[in-house]
Amino acid sequence: QEQVIESGGGLVQAGGSLNLSCTTSGLTFSTYGMGWFRQAPGKEREFVAAIGWGESNSYYSDSVKDRFTISRDNDKETVSLQMNSLKPSDTALYYCAAEHGGTGPRLMTPNYDYWGQGTQVTVSS
Numbered sequence: 001q002e003q004v005i006e007s008g009g010g011l012v013q014a015g016g017s018l019n020l021s022c023t024t025s026g027l028t029f030s031t032y033g034m035g036w037f038r039q040a041p042g043k044e045r046e047f048v049a050a051i052g053w054g055e056s057n058s059y060y061s062d063s064v065k066d067r068f069t070i071s072r073d074n075d076k077e078t079v080s081l082q083m084n085s086l087k088p089s090d091t092a093l094y095y096c097a098a099e100h101g102g103t104g105p106r107l108m109t110p111n112y113d114y115w116g117q118g119t120q121v122t123v124s125s
Contacts, residue, residue: 002026002114006096009119012086018121020081022096027114029077033102036070036081037110038092038121048094049081050107059108063089086123093118 003025012018022034035050049070051058058070064083072079079096097112 004096004098004114004116006094006116006119009094009121011122011124014086014088014123014125016086016123017082017084018086020083020094020096020119020121022079022081022116023077024098024114027098029098030074032098032100032113033107034070034072034079035097035099035102035107035112036079037095037097038090039095039118040092043092045095045110047108047110050102051079052103052107053101054103057103059105061108083121086121088123088125090121091123092121094121 006022008020033053036048037045038048039045047061049060051070067085069082095118096116098114099112
C-alpha cells in the first residue's frame, strides 16, 4: 500500500527553526517528484516547496524563499524541509506529496499522486 508519511512538526517561537521530514512506503521513491504544501485554518492549501525526482530542480513559494530549503536523499528515501526564521504566518498543517515522474514547474500545482496526513507547525509570536 502506497503511503506518504510526514514528521517533525511542532511548536516553535518566531525566529526559530524546524525540520520536517517525509518518507514513503510502497513507492519507488527516486522516481517521484516531492512537494510540500500547507493549509492554515480557514485558508486554501498552498504550495510551499518542491523538488524534482532527479534532484536537479527545486521550487519555492515567494513567501518562504530564502527561509526554507527542500532537499532529498534518495538512498534514505526521504525529503526534508528545513524551515528557518519562522513567522507566525507559517503556522499551518504541512503536507508532503509525491508525483510519479514529477519535475519542472508543474510541481508547484497540487496535482500529486499521493498525499500524507499532514504534520502541524505552530509558530508563536
